[in-house]
Amino acid sequence: FNYVTAGESHGPYLSAIITDFPAQVPLDQHQFWADLQQRQRGYGRGGRMKIETDRVQITSGVRYGLTLGSPIGLLLANRDFANWQEVMSVWPTEHNDAATKSSADRRKRIVTQPRPGHADLVGALKYDHHDLRNVLERASARETTMRVAVGSLCQQFLRQFKIEILGLVTNLGPVDLAATDLAAVSQTQSQANFRKWQQQVEQSDLRTVNPQTASAMKQAIDQAQAQRTTLGGQFCVVVQGLPSGLGSYTTAAEKIDARLAAALTSINAVKGVSFGDGFALSAMPGRATLDEIIADPDQGLVRNHNHQGGLEGGMTNGQPLIIHGVMKPIPTQPIGGATVDLRTGQAARATVERSDVTAVPAVSVIAQSMVAITLMQAFCEMFGSDTLPRIKRHYQDYLQELHER
Numbered sequence: 001f002n003y004v005t006a007g008e009s010h011g012p013y014l015s016a017i018i019t020d021f022p023a024q025v026p027l028d029q030h031q032f033w034a035d036l037q038q039r040q041r042g043y044g045r046g047g048r049m050k051i052e053t054d055r056v057q058i059t060s061g062v063r064y065g066l067t068l069g070s071p072i073g074l075l076l077a078n079r080d081f082a083n084w085q086e087v088m089s090v091w092p093t094e095h096n097d098a099a100t101k102s103s104a105d106r107r108k109r110i111v112t113q114p115r116p117g118h119a120d121l122v123g124a125l126k127y128d129h130h131d132l133r134n135v136l137e138r139a140s141a142r143e144t145t146m147r148v149a150v151g152s153l154c155q156q157f158l159r160q161f162k163i164e165i166l167g168l169v170t171n172l173g174p175v176d177l178a179a180t181d182l183a184a185v186s187q188t189q190s191q192a193n194f195r196k197w198q199q200q201v202e203q204s205d206l207r208t209v210n211p212q213t214a215s216a217m218k219q220a221i222d223q224a225q226a227q228r229t230t231l232g233g234q235f236c237v238v239v240q241g242l243p244s245g246l247g248s249y250t251t252a253a254e255k256i257d258a259r260l261a262a263a264l265t266s267i268n269a270v271k272g273v274s275f276g277d278g279f280a281l282s283a284m285p286g287r288a289t290l291d292e293i294i295a296d297p298d299q300g301l302v303r304n305h306n307h308q309g310g311l312e313g314g315m316t317n318g319q320p321l322i323i324h325g326v327m328k329p330i331p332t333q334p335i336g337g338a339t340v341d342l343r344t345g346q347a348a349r350a351t352v353e354r355s356d357v358t359a360v361p362a363v364s365v366i367a368q369s370m371v372a373i374t375l376m377q378a379f380c381e382m383f384g385s386d387t388l389p390r391i392k393r394h395y396q397d398y399l400q401e402l403h404e405r
C-alpha cells in the first residue's frame with residue numbers, strides 16, 4: 001500500500017489518501033483517536049496544541065469498522081484556520097490583491113526573513129516564492145498528524161499478527177534515560193509485559209519509562225523556556241513479535257534498514273538514525289558484536305544477544321527491532337536567529353513563527369507511526385495485500401515452513 005498527505009499548517013484541512021490497504025481489517029476508532037492524541041500531548045509544546053483536537057475523520061474506504069480494500073480517505077479540519085482565513089485563503093481576496101503596503105502585509109502576514117534551520121530559504125529559492133509562508137506552511141510538522149493517522153491504521157493491522165511497536169524518549173537535552181531502563185523495555189520477553197511498558201509510556205507526558213528521568217526532563221524544558229531557547233533529544237522505537245525475513249538482501253531498494261532509515265529521517269528535524277548498538281559498534285571488537293546462533297530444543301534457532309537490533313543483511317531476523325533516532329532542537333528561537341531580509345537584502349532577525357520548546361515526545365509517536373507504515377509495507381509485499389484472512393493464511397504457511405526446517 002502507499003499513501004500521500006496534503007495540507008498546510010494553518011490551511012483549512014489536512015488530508016491523506018491511502019491506496020491498496022488490505023480489505024477486511026477491523027479498525028477501532030477509539031484506538032485511532034487515542035494514537036492521534038498521543039502526538040498532541042507531550043510536555044514542552046506551545047499554544048497551538050491547545051487549539052487543535054486531532055480527531056481525524058475517515059471519509060472513505062471503511063464501512064462498519066472494516067476496511068473495504070478501496071482507497072482510504074482521511075480528513076482533519078485545522079481549527080486554527082478560523083484565525084487564518086484571510087491569510088491562508090485558497091482564492092484571491094481583497095487584501096492579498098492589494099498593492100504591497102506594510103499594513104496590508106501585516107494582514108497577509110507575509111514572511112521575508114527566513115529562519116535558519118528551517119526549509120524557508122532553500123524552499124523559497126527552489127520554488128521561486130517571495131512570501132516564505134508558501135514554504136513554511138507545508139514544511140511545518142503539523143503534516144505529521146496525517147502520518148500518525150496512517151500509522152495508527154498500520155499498527156491496527158500489525159496487531160493482528162501480534163506485532164507491537166513502541167516509540168519512547170531516551171534523551172532530552174542534557175537528560176538521558178538510563179541504559180538499564182531502556183534495556184528493560186527492549187529485552188521484554190512477554191507480550192503482556194510489553195503492553196505494560198506501552199501503557200506507561202502513553203501515560204507519561206515525556207513518553208519515557210522512568211518517572212524520575214521524566215521530571216528531570218521537565219526541569220530541563222522549563223529551564224530552556226526560561227532561557228528562551230529550545231531542546232532536542234533522542235528516541236528509540238522497539239518492535240516486538242516480528243517474523244524474520246521482512247525486507248531483502250537481494251536489492252538495495254528492498255533492504256528494510258535502508259527503508260526504515262528513510263522513513264525516520266523524513267520526519268521534520270530528525271538528523272540521525274542507528275540500529276541496535278549503532279555507533280557504539282565501532283568501538284567494539286568484532287567478536288563482541290555477534291548475535292550468536294543457538295539451537296534451542298523448544299524455540300528453534302535463537303540468538304544470545306541483540307547487538308544488531310533485529311536486522312541482518314537488510315532483513316528482520318526475528319529478534320526485537322531496535323531503532324534509535326535523534327531530533328535536533330527546533331530551530332525557531334524566541335529571540336530569532338540572524339538572517340537576511342530577502343526583500344531589502346539587509347541583515348535582520350528571523351521571523352518567529354512558533355512556540356514549542358521541544359517536540360521530542362511527539363517525534364517518538366511519529367517515529368512509531370513511520371516504523372509501522374514501513375513494516376506493514378514490507379509485510380504486505382511478502383504475504384499479499386488483498387484481504388486480511390488471506391494474508392493470515394500466507395503468514396501461517398511461512399511460519400510453518402520455518403518451524404519445519
Ligand code: EPS
Pocket residue numbers: 009046048049052080139140141142143145353354355356
Ligand atoms: C510547527 C509550528 C507550531 C507547532 C506545529 C508545528 O505551530 P504554529 O506555527 O501554529 O505555532 O505547534 O505543530 C503542530 C501544529 C502540530 O500539530 O504538531 C512547525 O513549524 O513545524
